[in-house]
Amino acid sequence: MNRIATPSPLPSPLSNTEIELRLLMEAIYLKYSYDFRNYTLASQKRRVLHALAQLGLPSISALQEKVLRDPGLFGRLLQYLTIPVSEMFRDPGYFLALRQHVVPILHTYPSVKVWVAGCSTGEEVFSLAILLREEGLLSRTQIYATDINPDSLEKARQGIFPIESIRGYTANYQRAGGRNSFSDYYTAAYEAARFDPSLCADVIFADHSLATDSVFAETQLVSCRNVLIYFNRELQDRALGLFHESLCHRGFLGLGAKESIDFSSYSERFDAHAKPERIYRKAT
Amino acid sequence: MNPDATPYAARRIEAAVLGASAGGIDALLRMLHDLPLPWHLPLVVVLHLPEGHESHLAEIFAERLQVPVHEAADKMPLAPGHVYFAPPGYHLSIERNRRFSLSCEPPVRFSRPSIDVLMASAADAYGPALAGILLTGANDDGAEGLQRIHLAGGITAVQDPNEAQISIMPEAAIALHSPDHVLPLRELRALLLQLESAHVH
Numbered sequence: 001m002n003r004i005a006t007p008s009p010l011p012s013p014l015s016n017t018e019i020e021l022r023l024l025m026e027a028i029y030l031k032y033s034y035d036f037r038n039y040t041l042a043s044q045k046r047r048v049l050h051a052l053a054q055l056g057l058p059s060i061s062a063l064q065e066k067v068l069r070d071p072g073l074f075g076r077l078l079q080y081l082t083i084p085v086s087e088m089f090r091d092p093g094y095f096l097a098l099r100q101h102v103v104p105i106l107h108t109y110p111s112v113k114v115w116v117a118g119c120s121t122g123e124e125v126f127s128l129a130i131l132l133r134e135e136g137l138l139s140r141t142q143i144y145a146t147d148i149n150p151d152s153l154e155k156a157r158q159g160i161f162p163i164e165s166i167r168g169y170t171a172n173y174q175r176a177g178g179r180n181s182f183s184d185y186y187t188a189a190y191e192a193a194r195f196d197p198s199l200c201a202d203v204i205f206a207d208h209s210l211a212t213d214s215v216f217a218e219t220q221l222v223s224c225r226n227v228l229i230y231f232n233r234e235l236q237d238r239a240l241g242l243f244h245e246s247l248c249h250r251g252f253l254g255l256g257a258k259e260s261i262d263f264s265s266y267s268e269r270f271d272a273h274a275k276p277e278r279i280y281r282k283a284t
Numbered sequence: 285m286n287p288d289a290t291p292y293a294a295r296r297i298e299a300a301v302l303g304a305s306a307g308g309i310d311a312l313l314r315m316l317h318d319l320p321l322p323w324h325l326p327l328v329v330v331l332h333l334p335e336g337h338e339s340h341l342a343e344i345f346a347e348r349l350q351v352p353v354h355e356a357a358d359k360m361p362l363a364p365g366h367v368y369f370a371p372p373g374y375h376l377s378i379e380r381n382r383r384f385s386l387s388c389e390p391p392v393r394f395s396r397p398s399i400d401v402l403m404a405s406a407a408d409a410y411g412p413a414l415a416g417i418l419l420t421g422a423n424d425d426g427a428e429g430l431q432r433i434h435l436a437g438g439i440t441a442v443q444d445p446n447e448a449q450i451s452i453m454p455e456a457a458i459a460l461h462s463p464d465h466v467l468p469l470r471e472l473r474a475l476l477l478q479l480e481s482a483h484v485h
Contacts, residue, residue, distance in 0.1 A: 015408070040385040042377035042405035047389070085388050229358045229386045232379075236359070258371045258386055263359035 020060035021045055027064050032074055034148065035211040036081055038235035044081070051080035075151075082149040083230065086123040087165065089172035090225070091257045095131055096177045097277035102252050103135045106220055112141040113219040115246060117210060117239070118227030119145035122156025122200075123169075126185075127176075128223065129199040134179045143200075144217060146208035153205050159195035161186075166193050210239040215246045222247060226256035233264065240266040244282065253280040297439065297479045298413040299362060299378075300325055301406045303399030303429070305332035305421035307449025309344070312419065315473045316349055316367070323351045323365040325480045328378065328406070330370045330399045332425070339372040358386045370397035377405035393425045403429025412437030415479050417472060418463075419443045421453025427460045434461050439479070441465035441472055 014022075021044060025037045036044065048060060055076070057063045067074050089095050106112050114132075119125050125145045132138040147153050161169075170182040186193040208216070210227070222243045228236050243253050244266060253270060255278040261267050270280035304311055308331045316327070333339055339355070346353040349367065354360075356368040356376050361383045370376035374386040376397050392398035403416050403426065416433040418426045420443055434440045440463040445451035447468045457463060465475060 018408075040377070040379055040387075042379055042385055042401075042408065043375075043387040043389060045408075046401070046404075083387070083389060085390060226388050229374075229388070233359055233383075258355075258374055259358055262357070263361075263383075 017045065017049075017060065020064070021048060024048065024060050024064045024067070027068055028074070028077075031068055032071070033212065034078070034081075035209065038211065038232045038238075039081075039230050040232055043230060047080050047083075051077055054080070078149055079151060082147075082152065083120075086120045086226075087172065088123045088127045088161070088169040089176045089178075090124070090127075091277075092172045092175035092177075094176075094225070094254060094257065094277045094279070095127060096175070097274040097279055098128075098254065099131060099135060099177045101274050102221065102254075102279060103131075103137065105252075106137055106141075107135075109220055110140070112137060112221070113217055114141055114143045114221045114223065115217070115219045115243075116143060116145045117208075117222060117224040117243070119147050119153075119156055119205070120149070121152045121161075122159060122205075123161065124223065124225065125156060125203060126159055126195050126199055127173075129203065130173075130178075130185055131176070133199065138199075142217075143203040144219070145203050145205045147205075148207065148209045150207060153207065157200075157205050159197065159200055160192045161195070163188055163191050163193050210242060211235055215242050217246065218248050219246045219251060220248055221252045221254065223254040225254065226259070228259055229256065237265045240264055244269055247282045249282065250284065251282045253282070254278065255280070295439070295482055296413060297325065297415050297483050298410055299406065300327050300415040300417060300476065300479060301378075301403050301429075301433075302327060302329045302417045302419065303331075303403065303421070303426040303453075304329075304419035305395075305423060305425070305450070305453060307420035308332070309341075311443065311449070311469055312345070313348055314469050315419075315476065316345070316351075319349065319351055320477070320480075321350055323480065325476075325483045326362045326364060327367045328356065328362070328370075328376070328402065329368065330376060330397045330402045330426075332395055332397075332399075332421070332423075333372055339369070341369045345369065356384045356386075358384060360384050370402065372397070375401045377401060378409045379405070380409050382409065393423060395423070395425045398429075399426035400429035400432075404432045407432040407436040407438060410436075410438065414438035415441065415476075417441045417443075417476075418454055418457050419469075419472075420448035420450050422450045423452060424456035426453055427456040430457045430463065431461045434463070439464050441467060441475055443472060444468045 173182045273281040342355040353367045442454040445454045
């Protein structure tokens with residue numbers, strides 16, 4: 001497994017805030033083995049400053065001191081450091097392209113393995129499960145849904161989403177080529193929509209870090225959307241390396257609508273399969 | 285006018301970031317049409333549009349400007365003389381290595397992309413070598429971002445609220461700090477040409 005490259009020296013002097021941020025991430029890595037050291041700085045800085053305000057702490061250094069001694073506080077900070085923002089059938093064109101251009105090829109395999117990397121609170125996992133069931137593939141597909149945030153994984157397992165989101169999800173589902181009525185898949189109760197547990201009965205939800213862990217299965221499709229944008233290029237390359245290693249011959253990689261592999265070391269190792277929808281295929 | 289501002293002939297500005305919402309397309313076209321070629325200063329724009337709509341801003345401006353126009357992509361490096369627009373539904377930041385990064389963090393002041401987010405990250409990346417320009421708009425996004433550019437030693441300019449189609453955005457910026465320049469579009473354009481000439485020399 002590749003080691004993550006040491007960050008190169010920066011052209012201009014670091015501000016105190018940036019130095020404190022780096023020290024905090026180093027401390028978190030040494031203490032809790034969560035590796036945020038190669039996340040993009042601009043967004044990480046915003047989230048840590050937001051956490052400071054919410055936790056009522058005066059400085060990043062003060063946060064570091066407390067986090068080192070208080071695992072409970074680290075658990076809370078983790079919720080700020082990760083970005084649990086997702087929706088079902090987000091970017092419907094992506095799911096439509098999967099149906100039209102990927103599913104027919106997945107049908108040629110006796111069994112299928114799909115890796116949803118950075119699954120957050122599970123919206124994408126349930127979306128894919130619905131799509132695969134409608135396409136007659138779910139019963140012979142093993143989905144691995146991984147994330148570094150245990151709270152998100154627990155929410156994902158439950159498959160309960162706020163009822164006020166359902167209207168938007170329904171519109172997405174229809175634009176994604178949904179074959180049924182979206183309401184067939186959930187029961188509404190109080191403020192929540194509980195999705196059919198049989199959709200994800202066979203999904204393996206697991207703690208996995210693209211920054212520190214290795215490949216665990218051979219897959220035909222990796223879906224990793226709006227995760228790589230939070231990584232610097234070194235860490236993007238590490239993650240893309242894992243996906244490349246995990247994917248079978250001519251396996252598929254789906255990224256977020258505004259992500260691309262053009263600025264990574266892997267641009268030559270994947271072919272664009274459905275370029276506007278950011279679906280790539282492992283090059284021969 | 286900021287009395288501490290160094291004369292621009294002696295200031296090398298390496299990039300300019302621009303923000304606008306309502307009325308912004310017209311204002312930007314008036315500012316950026318017929319930029320003298322070859323143009324060198326990279327320009328990065330956040331223009332608010334209703335989220336969920338596919339943006340054609342880059343295409344619209346590419347058809348009307350002589351300089352190359354792109355939708356900013358994650359980890360794309362800023363190239364000299366190019367104009368970039370933030371993609372809809374994502375925050376756009378500039379990292380210290382002068383590449384873009386995108387993020388799906390929640391909207392800031394109901395806006396994603398947020399002008400504040402772009403300007404604050406650019407202020408961190410460029411320090412005093414940055415110019416921020418805020419135009420017409422119907423909310424107060426950009427006021428804090430422009431202040432961050434000012435505090436990092438950069439140059440700040442806002443459209444004269446009397447001329448702006450909607451004056452809320454420039455007025456919010458003027459209320460928060462004293463921008464180096466408050467000018468009508470024609471003179472903002474002249475300022476941009478001056479920054480370009482200082483950038484080249």
